[in-house]
Amino acid sequence: MITSSTNAKVKQVVQWREKARERHRDRVFIAEGFKMFEEAPEEGIQEVYVSSDALAAGKNHAFMREKLERTGYELVSPQVLAKMSDTKTPQGILTVVRQPRYEFSELLKAENPLLVVLESLQDPGNLGTIVRTGEGAGITGVILTAGTVDLFNPKVIRATMGSIYRVPFVCEENTELAVKKLRGHGISVFACHLEGKTYYDNVSFAGPSAFLIGNEGRGLTAASAALADLYLKIPMEGRVESLNASIAAALVMYEAHRQRSIVQ
Secondary structure, eight states, X not given: OBOOTTSHHHHHHHHHHHOHHHHHXXXXXEEESHHHHHHSXXXXXXXXXXXXXXXXXXXXXXXXXXXHHHHOOEEEOHHHHHHHOSSSSOOSEEEEEEOOOOOHHHHHTSXXXXXXXXXXXXXXXXXXXXXXXXXXXXXXXXXXXXTSOOTTOHHHHHHHTTGGGTSOEEEESOHHHHHHHHHHTTOEEEEEOTTOOEEXXXXXXXXXXXXXXXXXXXXXXXXXXXXXXXXXEOOOOTTOOOOOHHHHHHHHHHHHHHHHHHHO
C-alpha cells in the first residue's frame, strides 16, 4: 500500500490533475469515481489507484472486482487518495486513462453529421455538460477551438459523467478554418446568436448540421459568426437576455434530435 504523498507515482498523478501541459505531454487524463472506472474502456486504462476502504466496498460487486483484476491497481491509503483527488469527498478510486485521438476527417465521414463547435468556452462545467448532453441528443462530434477550456480538465471530465469515452472530438486552433471545412463538406452551420431572427424550432436540422456556441460572456467573435448560414433565435421572456451556453446548446441539439427522430 502506498502511504506517503511524496511517492513518485502520487506526485505524478497530482501533476496530471493540476497541469494541462503535463496531461497533454503524457496524453492521459484523470477520471475519478466508480462510474468513471466502470465505463472506462479497458484498453485505454493506464493506471488505477484504489483506497483500502473503497477496495473493500468494490469487491462486494462482481463486475468491479473482475475489472480491477483485469486492469490491475495500486492500493493507497485514504489519506493519499485524498491528496491525489480533485474532489472534496473522493469515492476512493482514481483511474488514469489515455487520451483518445480523433481526426477531423472522421467527424466529416459520419453519416448525417450533427456537430457542435465551441469557441472560447471557459467554464469546465459547461463544456462537460455539453459533451454529456450531446451524447444524449445523438451528436456525432464536438469541435473545440482556441481559448476553450481543456477538455481533460478534471472538472470537465466529471461533468461528462462518462460521455468523454464515447463522444468524438477534435481541437482546432482556428474557428473560422474549422467552419470553412464544415461548409466545404456540405454541412450547414448555425450560430446561436443574440441577433438571431429565426426561432431555432422553425429551422430544419434534418441534414448535416453544426451548431456554433460562443464564449459565456462575449458570445461568438464577429468573424466566426459571420460564417454561419443562419443565426438562431431562442425565445426569451421577462428581462432575460441570454441563456447559459450549455442550456442553449441543449435546446438546439435536442431540437435536431426531435426532427431527426420524426424523419426516421
